[in-house]
Amino acid sequence: MDIFSNLALGFGVAFSPENLLYCFIGVLLGTFIGVLPGVGPLVTIAVLLPLTFGLPPEGALIMLAGIYYGAAYGGSTTAILLNLPGESSSVVTCIDGYQMARKGRAGAALAIAAIGSFIAGCFGTALIALAGPPLTAIALDFGAADYFSLMLMAVVFTAALAQGSLSKSIIMALVGVLIGLAGTDVNSGVRRFTFGAYGLVEGIDFTVVAMGLFAISEIVRNLEHSGSQEVATAKVGNLMPSRQELREAGFPILRGTLVGTFFGILPGAGQTISSFAAYMIEKRVSRDPSKFGKGAVAGLAAPEAANNAAAQTSFIPTLSLGIPGSATMALMLGALMIQGISPGPQVMSQHPALFWGLIASMWIGNLLLVILNLPLVGLWVNMLRLPYRWLFPAILVFCCIGVFSINYSPLDIYLIAVFGLVGYVLVKLNCEVTPFILGFVLGPMIEENFRRALLLSKGDLTTFVTSPISAGFLFLTAIVVIAMIVPALRKKKDEVVLDGETG
């Protein structure tokens, strides 16, 4: 099979007028639901699924895929403009994207996010076309011990890079772990920290925590200065990124793309981790890490690229193994099955028009997203010209509707209020929220995989070094720990902290 004839077949399918239309409808719809917080691609795809039964399989899948990556993109818009993470994967975008908007660079931030996403999307698509099936083997090689070591490495790296007090970061991460552990323990089925509330049996939803800590606490902070327009709403500035900003975004986009590609392939690791990992790497390689958290272009470009690359490459295990990496993917597989196509390794050979048509449509979809969103940048930014007294009630209402629509649970609405308050207090105490979120996401996964690895090895701890993948990650982690302990390096870090506090 020749790759070019395959791609030609794919583009032939995807460029048919009706499939282009399905693709356009998909990304447009996806962008809008991405902008609405909480209303995720999952619910949208579920509602639209019956409508696709009448479509040919290619059209149905192309449209649903368009919703999926359109939503991944749309979530960044509110993250940048309002500090409101529409999707879990856009939490990291809030950190520096919102700071750019506050500095009057909202238009530039949106444009960089669009360009970064497009480049990452192109790369992800090309990778699926060239090496999709062989890459699946990587996903199968990852066992519980390997996942554990990978995530441990992620946590240690963050601690090493945290700004400000190291002890504060560790405490924040541990509190995040504790809150993340609420709910039913996967290994034993025991309920932890639920206090008898049935709404907590499944644990606390990531979206609830992120909306409270970022969006709600930001509203409270803004309202503190009553009457003042200190918020981003005052300044809008030049819409397009400057030459300098584009140069700063270049390498971060490439690195973010690689990071996102890797995490997308691993089922379960997902987009959220990929954007965190990309952010951490940028901070590590940056010549001036103190700029991070204050509107660093790299801190926006890399996670955006990573998030989008992961959205693309997560199709690899789904299409080649027939195993969904997320509930959204499970639903897309259901859509395939109802069309009489059983997902799995044979899809490529038995339904080449579908497989390659979908891949070609991903590239077209990413192009449509850029064409669609660059002109919309002006429109979105205009939203910031609204007086804040009109804007913040709207944000509150959307947050509540969005959170309620996840599980129809009123408890979740109380929880965003609680996390909003917590977030406000943490800002006042100069505690960074990032380690908290990372602990919340990774802590439960670390515990789950650690215990599963021991269950499989019958309690033998050497399982973490006998697996070569796991041993490699642990080795890297050890190097970082040593580097932290070495006093000379430690001193340099303190200088950075001082810069951060005065700057």
Place this chain on the structure above:
Amino acid sequence: MPKLINRRSFCHAAAFVAASALSAHLATVPAFADDYPDRPVRIVVPFAPSGGGDIIVRLVAAQLQARLGQPVIVENSDGAGGAVGSAVVAESAPDGYTLLMANVAPMAISVTIDPQLPYNPRTDFAPVSLLATFPNVLVVQPSLGVNTVQELVEKAKATPGELTFASAGNGSTTHLSGEFLKLKAGIDLTHVPYRGGGPALTAVIGGEVSMYFSSLPAAKPHIEQGTLKALGLTSLERSKAAPDIPALAETFEGFEAVTWIGLVAPAGTPEAITERLAKEIGEIMKDEAIASKVRELGAEPVTDTPAEFKDYISSEINKWGDIVKAAKLEIAQ
């Protein structure tokens, strides 16, 4: 509202009424079967929208809408393995306007393993009809070197506790099917729970665990490719979708561990309404266009009467309860 157990459930129900845009006063007016339905009907699916059950309910809802002449809306209310959504329906007005997709886990398993379960599946629901059953298939890695379930049992007896089985979570049918096999075959296997069916299937394909009771459509392409070996189905009969795979019941008499879904209403719903719905569903599932879609999803369409469904739920509660007790499973705290 028939039952106000606590403030939280009241809030839950109240929010639901508001959210589904029903006028609150209508809920208190007794519904008469003659003009049923004169407003939209809601079906609560107590899981996130993914997987075959959700899609089947959406298919049936579209057909039901055409037959009843009123919108039939599917709502997902995920949580606690289906118990959250099931509790919502148990507390709803018994007027036929709120229905539940009943599932084996919250209807027949949770009652034994969850002492906090906020409803009683035997008394809080008025069953309507079964919709479909999903057989699971016991799969192993070819490298395990067993071709039949007898060979698996021999291998397990030769190496007690060495073989492992994956599950989609504690108390799921994939978990209890493994416990059932341990009891029926008298073997010792180590249970390794995963967060959902996808990771569990990946683990058995990757060789991290020895075996897994997978859903049939997810495992079928891998069985055909030879990356997995099928040892047996958990339905009493072989499946038309995969006639070469023997039923485990051929080796272990009475081995049946299928995932089933059905439709129930809150207890006290007028019999005329549940009978009417059961009749419509019976006709919908007999429609070959619908039945074939259900089979594509790896399920077998099955319908019955409200009385038969009630007996079936009761027998399932007993069956799973016996397995949980015999396996001495830890009860959720």
